Structures are given as C-alpha cells and as structure tokens.
Amino acid sequence: MPEMVLHIIEKKIISSLRSEPRQSIDRLAGSAGLSLDQARRGVEWLRHKGLAEVSESEEATISLGRNGMRLPDTTLPERRLLDILLKGGPQEISDLRDGMGPLFGAAMGIVKKSGWAAAVSAKGRTVISAAPPGNIPSVLPGEATLRALAGAGGGPISAESVDSSDLKSLLRRPELVTKTVTKTKHVSLSEAARTVDASYDEGREANAGAIDVGAGVPAAPRGRRHPLKEVISEIREVFVTMGFSEASGRVVQPCFWNFDALLTPQDHPSREMQDTFYLDVEPGELDSTPAHVRRISKAHRDTWHQKWDAAEAERMVLRTHTTCVTLRRLLQSPGVLGDARVFSLGRVFRNEKTSYKHLAEFTQVEGVVHEAGSTIRGLMGIQEEFYRRLGLTKVKFWPTFFPYTEPSFQSMVYNERLGKWVELFGMGIFHPHVTRGLKHPVLAWGGGVERIAMLKYGVDDVREFYANNLGWLRGARRRDDA
Amino acid sequence: MPVVELSYERLAGLVSRGGTCVSRDEISEKLPYLGLDIESDDGDSVRIEYSPNRPDYATDVGVSLALQGLLGVRGGLVPLDAGPAPSGPYRIVAKRTVAGVRPVITGILARGGALDDHMLRQLVTLQEDLHVGLGRGRRKVAIGLHDASKISGGFPLTYTAVPAGHRFVPLNETEEMTISQIIKGTKAGRAYGHLVEGHERFPVILDGGGNTVSMPPIINSAMTAVTAGTTDIFVDVTGVSRHAAEDALAIVAITLRAAGFSLERIGIGGGRNRTPPLENRTIPVSVGRANEMLGLGLSVSDAASCLERCRLQPVPQDGRGQDGGDGVIPCLVPPYRPDIVSEVDLVEEIALGYGTWRILPELSPSTTFGAKDAASAPHDAIDMAMLGMGYVEALNPGLSNARILYEMAGRRTPPRSRMIAAVDSKSREHSVLRDSILPGLVENLSRNIHEEYPQKLYETGTVFLRGGRRAAGSGRQPADASPVSEMMHVAAITAHADSGFSEAKSVLQTVLGAVTSDAAEMRTVPASHHLFADGRCAKVSIATANSAGGSRARGGRRRRVVGYAGEIDPAILSAYRIRVPAAGFEVSLSDLQLSDMPSTAAQY
Incomplete structure (x- = not known):
C-alpha cells in the first residue's frame, strides 16, 4: 500500500477510533479533541480514502407536546377526574366542569368510554359517580409514560424506555406527546485503516501538516436573491433600457379600476367571487373624475345593454391584473396627452385552486405604449426585442x-428543453372605450413573470417560487436552454 | 376556457368542398391562427381551447365554417336561410304571467337534418357553453332543444307561468312530478331552482294540447327528448334579456344550419316578444384605420377579401368598389357573431383574414427615456445589505391565512371585522391579507428543518392594514378613499444554535444604516409582542425630522416606532417543531419616510 498522507485531524480521529471503535460524530469530536466541524470534515476525508465507514442508526425520542406541557402537575385529566370522584364521592356534572375547566370534556369522554365512571340523570341534574375501585386500573393507560417524561423535565427521553402500547395511547391524543425520530451517524474504521500510521506530533503538525486538497468541503453559506426576484429585476432592466418608466400602485382596488374602467360587464363571470377575491371591507370610492365615471357608465350601457351600478364599482377587490395601475398612470398623470412608455410589475390575484400551473397570487408584468404611429406590427416588434433581451x-x-x-x-416562445411552443404574454390595442380621452391608441401587453422564470430555471411546478424551500433557493441555477 | 375535441377526419370532410381537398396538416397548422389553442393532438383528433367570445367554435361544424374561410375554400357570409315566419300554427304566444319571472322567449325550427351521436354530443356542449357564458349560469339565457315531431299537442305553443302543483314528466324521469318535486328532487332542479325561487308561478312552455314541453330554465319534458336520429328540432330560448336570447338563438341556428338542417322561423308574440329577425348588421370599417392600427398597407379590395375570409361580407357597392370610393367598407355581420360590435372588432377580423403569420414585427425606436420606480432604490440598498450578510431572500404570498398570521404566531384570531379577509376563497391557504411578514418567515423555517443551519431568511413586501390611507412604497402618499392601507415592510429571521437578540439587532442596525441617515439614530426599548419571548423583545424607533404623532425627543426631533426585534417565542418554535432558537425583526419601510428620494413615478 502506497504511503498515505494524513492530516492531523484524520490522525486524531483514527487514534480515537482505535481506542473506542464505534462513535457518533458528536462523541468523536469530543474524544479526539476536535471541533464538530473538524470532526465532520475529517470523517469525510477518511471515508473518501476508504479508511472510515459511516453507518446510520435511528433513535426515537419522545417529549411532552404542547398540550402535555399544559397539563397541571403533568397529570392526565381522567386521573384528576377519578381522583375527585374517588375521594369526594359522586358529584354533579356542572360542579365538575367548573372545577376542572376545559379539561373536563376530554376526561369525561375517556372515563365513560372506559367504564370507569357513569352518569345518571334525574330531574334535570346529572350526577357522575366512579365505578368500584376494582374496575379502575391503578395505573391508567399512558400514565407510566407521562410520569417518565415528567421525571425527565418533559423529555426528550428514548421511546424505547417506555412501554410501547402505553406510549401509543398517548400518541393518539392531540399534541400530548410528540415523537421524533433522529438519525445518528456512527463512524468506525475500515479494514484498511488497521495498518495506517496515525502517529503525530501535535506541536509540529498542527499548522504545517499536508492536507488532502482534493477532499470535499462543506458549502459556504451565501446570501441569495430569490430566483424569481432575479428574473423580475432583469425584466425591469429590459423595460428601462427600452425607454419605459415604471409605475407602481395599489394591490387593493375598487372594482371600478379593476373591471368597470376596462369595460368588463358588471355581470361578467370573471367578476364573480369564484374567480376574483373580494375583500370583506367597506366599499371604497371610485377614485376618478366625474367625467371619466360618466363616460364609463355610458359605455357600459351602450355596449352591454344593461344598467351600470356605481355601488357595484365601489366594492374592493384584490387586483386581478396590473392594467389598473398602468391605465391609471396614463389617464391620471399630468402629462397625459404626451407620449409615454410605461410598465408595471406587481402581484395579482385570482381565486383559483393552486396547482403545478396555477397560483392564486402571482407576479404580473405589463407594458403600455402611448405614442403616435403605434401599430400591431410595432407591438410585435417590441415583443420580439423584449424577449430577445431576455434570451x-x-x-x-x-x-x-x-x-x-x-x-x-398572444406570443408563443419556443423552449428547447420542453421541445414545444410555450404561451407567454398576451397583447393588443386597448379598446377605444378604455382609453377615450387619450391622444393615440394604446398598445398593451403583459403576463405572468413566473412563466418566464419557469423557463429560465427549468422549474415545472410554479408553486416552487413561493414555497421557500431553502434547498432550492440556495441551489437554483439558470438553464442555458431557456 | 372551454375545450372541445374534434376529429381530423370529420373536420377535413366538413371543410373540403367541390374539388378542394384539405389535409390534416393544413388544418392543424391553421387552427391556432383562428385563435384556437391546441391543447393536445394525437394525429386523429385534436383538443382545442376556444375563447368564450366565440361559442360558435364549440362544434366541428362551427370550426369548419371558419377554416373554409381561412384556407380559401369558401369565403363570405354563411346564410342562415331561415324561411319567413309562416302563417298557420307555427307560433309561440307569451302570456302576461311570465312578465315578472322570465319575460323573454324566442325560438326556431330546424328541419330535415340527421342528428348522429357525435353531433348530438356537440350540440349539448354548445348549449352548456352558452348557458355558462352568454347565459350567465342560465339566468340571462337558457336554451331548450326538442324533437319537434314529438310535440304531441302540436303548435301553437304557449309560454306561460303555472303554480307549483303543475305536473309533467321531466327529462330523464319516467313518472310525473310536480314543479316543487322537480326543484327539490332532480339534479337540474337543485342546480338551477334558485333562478325561479321566490315566485308563486313558474314559467313553462305548453303545446297546443296543453302538454308541457319545457320548464325553463330548469328542465325539458321527457316527451320531446332529442335523440340520435331526430330529424326536426325545435329550439326555445328564454331569459331576461332579448339581446342575449336572440344572440344565443343565432349561434344555435347557424350550428344546426351548418350541420345540414334547414331553418324555419316561428312567429312569436305576446309581452314584448317578437319573431327573431336574425338579420345581418352593417358595420362600417375604414381601411385607413385598419392599416394604421395593424401597420399594413392593404388596398380596399385586399381588406374586403380579408373580411370575406372571416365569413363576413362587404356590402356590394354597385360599380364603385367595395368602399363606394371613400375608403370605408360597409360590412355585413351575421347575427351569430355578437362579438363584433364596432369598427375595431372588424379591424381584428381583417388581421385574422390577412393571416397573423403574415404580419411581421417591426421595431420603432423609443423616443422616451426609461426610469425605474423611485421606490425601488431603497429596496436595492436593503437587498445589497441583507445579501452581504448572507441572507437568503424569501417570497411569501400577501394573501396568507389565519393559521400562519394568528394561530401559530401566538396571537388570538380576531373577528373578521378586524382582519382583512377574502370572501369565499377557494383555498384556506390564501384567505387573509397579511399585516406582517415575519410570521410567514417563521413558518418557512418549519418547512426547512431538514436543511443545513444556520438558516437566514429575509423578505421585503407589502402588508395590509385596515382603514389606512397609504399605498406601499412611499410614506408621503396623499390621503385617499381606500379602506385598506398598504405598507412596505422588511423582515428577517436567523435560526441556528447561537442565534439571539443581539444578532437580530445588529443585522437590523446595518439594514437601517443602509437606507437612513446617521441622524436616524435607531433605538431599541423593551417591549412585549406576541411573536417574541418576554424579556427578549424590543420596540425599534428612529428619530425623524418631520413625523407627526411620534413622541418628542432631544433636539426637536421626534421618535417614531418603526418595528420590532426579538427572539422568537420558544412556544411558537416548538409548535412548528423548530429545534433551534431563532431571532428576527420586522420594520416598516413606509414609516421610515424614505421618500426624500427623488420621485418620478406616481403611485396609485
């Protein structure tokens, strides 16, 4: 066997394992005089060299749960009830309830079911009496375990140390006792390690020994922007470089701006509660000029042949799109008649069941162009350039x-990984009723940012973006084929 | 959006005319250019999604009419050819009794067709689509299809309202039932009974012999059930809007016509009802406007042929071109296209007829200068600071839930009037707007107990408060009338064996230092807060020059509480089964009054 270069950490671990052959990493760190991190690294190196083996064992521990901690004297409620009945004789149910408080219900249920006590009703009073003492076990199910836990300050103690059926009876009850299974890694030396020279000179080697530079190291923790936010920033940058100004606005909007100003008929299915989140708050105001409200009201009557109800327009909703923001910017900004390129980025909401392709809350981006000579071909050109800049x-x-x-x-983008055309942003020219009062027709387009982020990060379940799964957040990488 | 499955073979057969044979490939290539999204395609049949404004695409015959146009097989109007209202018995008379319940009725006869299973299924799909969309869940419009030959008492029909004890055998039943029994005891009754509830009399259509034909909008009678093999169909449409009822009738009529039936009018009267005119409308479209909007250079005759390819019809102008010389084409729009209302709708038809694949993008350079929202500048500074300290950015929904915000956060759940709850949310997970971010971050830790520690998370985002007057991103918002105020917050949490108050405070200090001036002088004083352990929690305040309502401090500056910092209550961590201590903070950026920055973006 060629001579193997060992680091002092490795040598210390080998020495320690020679005197105690199987140790957990925690124990090993102590016995070898290493920090936990050094011990972990050393074990990894040794494993890599075939000198150490790591095995895993499971240990179940139990501790008092939330409700268990609240039990007075860590005593089962049924035991308290029985104590009262056995000492004080039969009692009226209302007295017992007053005496024991909220625990009475659970206690009564158990003693009745187990036949340890019985209730007799007469003349509108219910009296509870205990069964003969011989019918009541001296130690109730669960009591032994509970006592062991109380003795250990609430745990954790090993689940093996108590009777398993006794424990089971406690685990069935809500949050009385919690059981946790932990995995422990045990390190032992391999056959090959028997002949290795593990002698070392603390003073000489401590800082100078050769190390295995090829060995793996733990990942250094780093700060990380949310991948979706990275895509949002990138989109913001693209818009700004294409001459667009950002508008931001409220999430909670009156129906007027979310629906009526866009000429969505007041009885349109998309306005119903099963599609839109209405808020349980008092109505707001329309927040527009009387002239605009009159124009919209008339457009509704003329187009949809139905009355327009201002009260309906005052109800507050979570915006279902960001058009309410861009449109308000165009209609309500001081330079309203001038040319403008505006975009907005923000959360929007749909009352939908979430799935791998739908979210109830997602991020929408929207751009609008209000300038002379705007055409559909121009809109397509802007789209193409926008997508090109996003790769x-x-x-x-x-x-x-x-x-x-x-x-x-709608724009379709070809994705190599999926091998198909994917639907991205919708686009068009705002209906003249929507932008009446402005100088030019208004080009508009927009859609969910998550769709683009899914392509960029190779994500197939859109819920990942809001799941805050650290493993994914720390490791998510962009794909080249997006 | 509705979806329908079509067979390529049937479609090809329906589209092909005379010498022109159309292939599957041509069809599948062109479907998307009609606005039909292909959901799946197995080579034999194709599932397409169509827009709710084109219910006439619910059947293969409807789609084939459009394909004929786009593929150049046959263009121009599809005539309904409904014969004039015949004299004689073919009439429906509406009685005054229906006026307060469901006043509108219209209908038509379709004869001499041959209904097969396939077509019958498609008709039912079309009917259901119309009920859901145009019909607004049958309230506005409901359609009945009947085998006309089985109307035993014959025409004329009477549309009237009868008491709840009225009896007949409803569809899918074998015994007579009263109206009350039908409403309570049949599936359709339970689903649509609410539409006629609260009335003493219920609308029915009776035949010449007094037999019940239908009980709109709930159910037809068993007597007139349409089956494969039915050759003569009577269509009734009832509702509360004549416009909507006649639109729905026209769509059913064109579908039956395209399926090989010939249409015959029925005379309708009584109340404000009329025999449906089923007339084409004339809507003018300026070719100049179309070119301006689309960026094309179409001639009048180009534009006219685009319209024809969409099965519309420029009105012939004897000898003066389709525009009569003024650049405006008067275009005939058939009654089954209620989606076409004004000129811009015809511009869209021109684009469709021209072929979207032929409209090429063109880039006009911007003449404007771009700018980010001014509110994003402090966000960038906060991001830089938090990322530099090794924090991972989290994103939680603003529409959270009572479990995360209250139950698990050590806070009593308030009545609905004190929180901002969404009405009838489809998922409990998204039901209450968050008023703070930190409870969400604590919940995030609980989902990551198997990930490596230390865990450090932060999030900036909007929180919502009742009765406020401000929008997120700025503390300088003008007062307005919204019952909900929106504030921008930043929150962070750190979880590892040695985390504690000092770490949280030190991170907070750095973050505030990144976005406020030295004069802000952050201070922390003992406080109590549901999320944090007693004795390990502080109120965070800063000095501001011009805040209202804060307490006066030295030097004429006022102190303003902007948030809290502390160690998360161990009881909360234990309820989440988090086994390491955690500490964090949350402060309101809106309250920091960062809007001294130049602001170009208006806030709505």
Whole structure:
C-alpha cells in the first residue's frame, strides 16, 4: 500500500477510533479533541480514502407536546377526574366542569368510554359517580409514560424506555406527546485503516501538516436573491433600457379600476367571487373624475345593454391584473396627452385552486405604449426585442381574445428543453372605450413573470417560487436552454 | 376556457368542398391562427381551447365554417336561410304571467337534418357553453332543444307561468312530478331552482294540447327528448334579456344550419316578444384605420377579401368598389357573431383574414427615456445589505391565512371585522391579507428543518392594514378613499444554535444604516409582542425630522416606532417543531419616510 498522507485531524480521529471503535460524530469530536466541524470534515476525508465507514442508526425520542406541557402537575385529566370522584364521592356534572375547566370534556369522554365512571340523570341534574375501585386500573393507560417524561423535565427521553402500547395511547391524543425520530451517524474504521500510521506530533503538525486538497468541503453559506426576484429585476432592466418608466400602485382596488374602467360587464363571470377575491371591507370610492365615471357608465350601457351600478364599482377587490395601475398612470398623470412608455410589475390575484400551473397570487408584468404611429406590427416588434433581451429568441404570434384589447394576440416562445411552443404574454390595442380621452391608441401587453422564470430555471411546478424551500433557493441555477 | 375535441377526419370532410381537398396538416397548422389553442393532438383528433367570445367554435361544424374561410375554400357570409315566419300554427304566444319571472322567449325550427351521436354530443356542449357564458349560469339565457315531431299537442305553443302543483314528466324521469318535486328532487332542479325561487308561478312552455314541453330554465319534458336520429328540432330560448336570447338563438341556428338542417322561423308574440329577425348588421370599417392600427398597407379590395375570409361580407357597392370610393367598407355581420360590435372588432377580423403569420414585427425606436420606480432604490440598498450578510431572500404570498398570521404566531384570531379577509376563497391557504411578514418567515423555517443551519431568511413586501390611507412604497402618499392601507415592510429571521437578540439587532442596525441617515439614530426599548419571548423583545424607533404623532425627543426631533426585534417565542418554535432558537425583526419601510428620494413615478 502506497504511503498515505494524513492530516492531523484524520490522525486524531483514527487514534480515537482505535481506542473506542464505534462513535457518533458528536462523541468523536469530543474524544479526539476536535471541533464538530473538524470532526465532520475529517470523517469525510477518511471515508473518501476508504479508511472510515459511516453507518446510520435511528433513535426515537419522545417529549411532552404542547398540550402535555399544559397539563397541571403533568397529570392526565381522567386521573384528576377519578381522583375527585374517588375521594369526594359522586358529584354533579356542572360542579365538575367548573372545577376542572376545559379539561373536563376530554376526561369525561375517556372515563365513560372506559367504564370507569357513569352518569345518571334525574330531574334535570346529572350526577357522575366512579365505578368500584376494582374496575379502575391503578395505573391508567399512558400514565407510566407521562410520569417518565415528567421525571425527565418533559423529555426528550428514548421511546424505547417506555412501554410501547402505553406510549401509543398517548400518541393518539392531540399534541400530548410528540415523537421524533433522529438519525445518528456512527463512524468506525475500515479494514484498511488497521495498518495506517496515525502517529503525530501535535506541536509540529498542527499548522504545517499536508492536507488532502482534493477532499470535499462543506458549502459556504451565501446570501441569495430569490430566483424569481432575479428574473423580475432583469425584466425591469429590459423595460428601462427600452425607454419605459415604471409605475407602481395599489394591490387593493375598487372594482371600478379593476373591471368597470376596462369595460368588463358588471355581470361578467370573471367578476364573480369564484374567480376574483373580494375583500370583506367597506366599499371604497371610485377614485376618478366625474367625467371619466360618466363616460364609463355610458359605455357600459351602450355596449352591454344593461344598467351600470356605481355601488357595484365601489366594492374592493384584490387586483386581478396590473392594467389598473398602468391605465391609471396614463389617464391620471399630468402629462397625459404626451407620449409615454410605461410598465408595471406587481402581484395579482385570482381565486383559483393552486396547482403545478396555477397560483392564486402571482407576479404580473405589463407594458403600455402611448405614442403616435403605434401599430400591431410595432407591438410585435417590441415583443420580439423584449424577449430577445431576455434570451428568448424564437417567437411567433397567434390571434386570441382578451376582453379589453382589440385586436388581441398572444406570443408563443419556443423552449428547447420542453421541445414545444410555450404561451407567454398576451397583447393588443386597448379598446377605444378604455382609453377615450387619450391622444393615440394604446398598445398593451403583459403576463405572468413566473412563466418566464419557469423557463429560465427549468422549474415545472410554479408553486416552487413561493414555497421557500431553502434547498432550492440556495441551489437554483439558470438553464442555458431557456 | 372551454375545450372541445374534434376529429381530423370529420373536420377535413366538413371543410373540403367541390374539388378542394384539405389535409390534416393544413388544418392543424391553421387552427391556432383562428385563435384556437391546441391543447393536445394525437394525429386523429385534436383538443382545442376556444375563447368564450366565440361559442360558435364549440362544434366541428362551427370550426369548419371558419377554416373554409381561412384556407380559401369558401369565403363570405354563411346564410342562415331561415324561411319567413309562416302563417298557420307555427307560433309561440307569451302570456302576461311570465312578465315578472322570465319575460323573454324566442325560438326556431330546424328541419330535415340527421342528428348522429357525435353531433348530438356537440350540440349539448354548445348549449352548456352558452348557458355558462352568454347565459350567465342560465339566468340571462337558457336554451331548450326538442324533437319537434314529438310535440304531441302540436303548435301553437304557449309560454306561460303555472303554480307549483303543475305536473309533467321531466327529462330523464319516467313518472310525473310536480314543479316543487322537480326543484327539490332532480339534479337540474337543485342546480338551477334558485333562478325561479321566490315566485308563486313558474314559467313553462305548453303545446297546443296543453302538454308541457319545457320548464325553463330548469328542465325539458321527457316527451320531446332529442335523440340520435331526430330529424326536426325545435329550439326555445328564454331569459331576461332579448339581446342575449336572440344572440344565443343565432349561434344555435347557424350550428344546426351548418350541420345540414334547414331553418324555419316561428312567429312569436305576446309581452314584448317578437319573431327573431336574425338579420345581418352593417358595420362600417375604414381601411385607413385598419392599416394604421395593424401597420399594413392593404388596398380596399385586399381588406374586403380579408373580411370575406372571416365569413363576413362587404356590402356590394354597385360599380364603385367595395368602399363606394371613400375608403370605408360597409360590412355585413351575421347575427351569430355578437362579438363584433364596432369598427375595431372588424379591424381584428381583417388581421385574422390577412393571416397573423403574415404580419411581421417591426421595431420603432423609443423616443422616451426609461426610469425605474423611485421606490425601488431603497429596496436595492436593503437587498445589497441583507445579501452581504448572507441572507437568503424569501417570497411569501400577501394573501396568507389565519393559521400562519394568528394561530401559530401566538396571537388570538380576531373577528373578521378586524382582519382583512377574502370572501369565499377557494383555498384556506390564501384567505387573509397579511399585516406582517415575519410570521410567514417563521413558518418557512418549519418547512426547512431538514436543511443545513444556520438558516437566514429575509423578505421585503407589502402588508395590509385596515382603514389606512397609504399605498406601499412611499410614506408621503396623499390621503385617499381606500379602506385598506398598504405598507412596505422588511423582515428577517436567523435560526441556528447561537442565534439571539443581539444578532437580530445588529443585522437590523446595518439594514437601517443602509437606507437612513446617521441622524436616524435607531433605538431599541423593551417591549412585549406576541411573536417574541418576554424579556427578549424590543420596540425599534428612529428619530425623524418631520413625523407627526411620534413622541418628542432631544433636539426637536421626534421618535417614531418603526418595528420590532426579538427572539422568537420558544412556544411558537416548538409548535412548528423548530429545534433551534431563532431571532428576527420586522420594520416598516413606509414609516421610515424614505421618500426624500427623488420621485418620478406616481403611485396609485
């Protein structure tokens, strides 16, 4: 066997394992005089060299749960009840309830079911009496375990140390006792380690010994932006470089801005509670000029042949899109008649069951262009450039329907990993009713940012973005084929 | 969006005319350019998703009419060819009794067709789509399809309202039932009974012999059930809006027409009802406007042929071109296209007829300068600080739930009037707007107990308070009328064996240092807070020059409480089964009054 270079940490571990052959890493750190981290690293190196073996064992421990900790004197409620009845004789149910408080219900249920006490009702009073002492076990199920836990300050103690059926009876009850299974790693030396020279000179080697530079090391923790936020920043940057200004606005909007101003009929299915989150708050105000409200009210009557109800427009909703923000910026900004390129980025909400492709709350981006000579071809051009800057190069357009743009299209982007065309942003020209009062027709497009982030990070379940799973957050990487 | 499965073979057969044979490939290539999304395609059949504004795409015959146009097989209007209202018995008379319940009725006869299983299924799908969309859950419009030959008492029909004791055999039943029994005891009754509840009399259609044909909008009678093999169909449409009822009738009528039936009008009267005109409308479209919007250079005759490819019809203008010389094409729009209301709708049709694949992107350079929202500057500074200290950014939903915000956060759950709850949320997970971020971060730790420690998370985001007057991102928001105020907060949490108050405070100090001036002088004084352990919690305040309502401090500055810091209550950690101590903070950026920064972006 060629001579093996061992680090002093490795030598210390080998020495320690020679005197005590099987140790947990925690114990090993102590016995070898190492920090926990040194011990972990040393074991990894040795394992890599085939000198150490690591095995895992499971140990179940139990401790008092939330409700267990609240038990007075760590005594089962049924025991308290029986004590009262055995000492004081039969008692009226209302007295017992007053005496024991909220624990009475659980206690009564158990003693009745187990036949340790019985209730007799007469003349509107219910009296509880205990069964003959011979019918009541001297130690109730669960009591032994509970006592062991109380003796150990609530635990944790090994689950093996108590009777398993006794423990089971406690685990069935809500949060009286919690059981935790922990895995422990045990280190032992391999056959090959028997002949290794593990002698060392503390003074000489402590700082100078050669180390295995090829060995793995633990990951250094680093700060990490949320991957979705990275994509959001990137999109913000693209918009700004393309001459767009950001508008931000409220999440909670009156129906007027979320629906009515976009000419969504007041009885439209998308306005119903099963699609939109209405808030349990008092109505707000329409928050617009009387002239605008009159115009919208008339447009509703003319287009949908139905009355327009201002009260309906005052109800507050979680915005279902960010158009309420961009549109307000165009209609309510001082330079309203000038040219403008505006975008907004923000959370939007749909009352939907969540699934791998749908969220109840997601992030939407939307851009609008209000300038002379805007055309659908120009809108497609902006889309193509926008996607190109995000690294999405194969783009095509299909016609589609949106309630407040005319004509409407959707952009499709080809994804190599999925091997198919993926639907991204919707686009179109706002219906003239929506932008009446402005100088030019307004181009608009937008969609969910998560869709782009899914492509960029190779994520197939959109819920990942809001699951805050640290493993994923720490390790998520961008794909080149997005 | 509704989905329908179509067979390529049937479609190809329906589309092909005369010498023109259309292939599967041509069809599957063109479907998306009609606005139909292909959900799946197995080579034999294709599942397509169609927009709710085109219920006429619910059947293969409907789709085939559009494909014929786009593929150039046959263009222009599809005539309904409904014969004039015949004199004689083919009438429906509406009685005054229905006026307060469901006043509108219309209908048509479709004869001489051959209904097979496939077509029958598609008709039912179309009917259901119309009920859901245009019909607003049958309230506004409900459609009945009947085998006309089985109307034993014959025409004329009477549309009237009868008491709840009225009896007939409803569809899918064998015994007579009263109206009350039908509402309580049948599936349709339970689903739609609420639409007629509260009335003493219920709308029914009776035949010439007094037999019940239908009880709109709930159920038809068993007598007139339509089956495969039915050759003559009577369609009734009832509702509360004549517009919507006639639109729905036209869509059913064109579908039956395209499926090979010939249409015959029924005379309708009584109340404000009329025989449905089923007339084409004329809507003018300016070719100049279309070119302006689309960025194309179409001639008048180009535009006219685009419209024809969408099965519309420019009105012939004898000898003066389709525009009569003024660049405006008067276009005939059939009654089954209620989605076409104004000129811009026709511009869209022109784009569709031109072929979206032929509309090429063109880039016009921007003449404006871009700018980020000014509120994003402090966010960037906070991100830099937190990331530099090794924190991982978390993102939690703003629409959280009572379990995370109250139950697990050591806080009594308040009545609904004190929190901001969403009405009828489909998932309990998303039901209450958060008023703070930190409870969400604690919950996040509980989902990561198997991940390596130390765990350090932070989040910036909007929180919501009742009765406020501000929007997130700025402390300088003008007062307005929203019952909910939105504030921007930042929160952070650190969890590992040695975490504690000092670490939380030290991180907070660095973060505040990144976004406020030295004069802000952060201070922490003992406080109590549901999330934090007693004795390990502090109120955080800063000195501000111009805040209102804060307590006066030295030098004429006022102190303003901006948040809390502390060690998370061990009882909360234990309820979440988190086995390491954790500490954190949450402060309101809105209260820091960071809006001294230049602001270009307006806030709504």
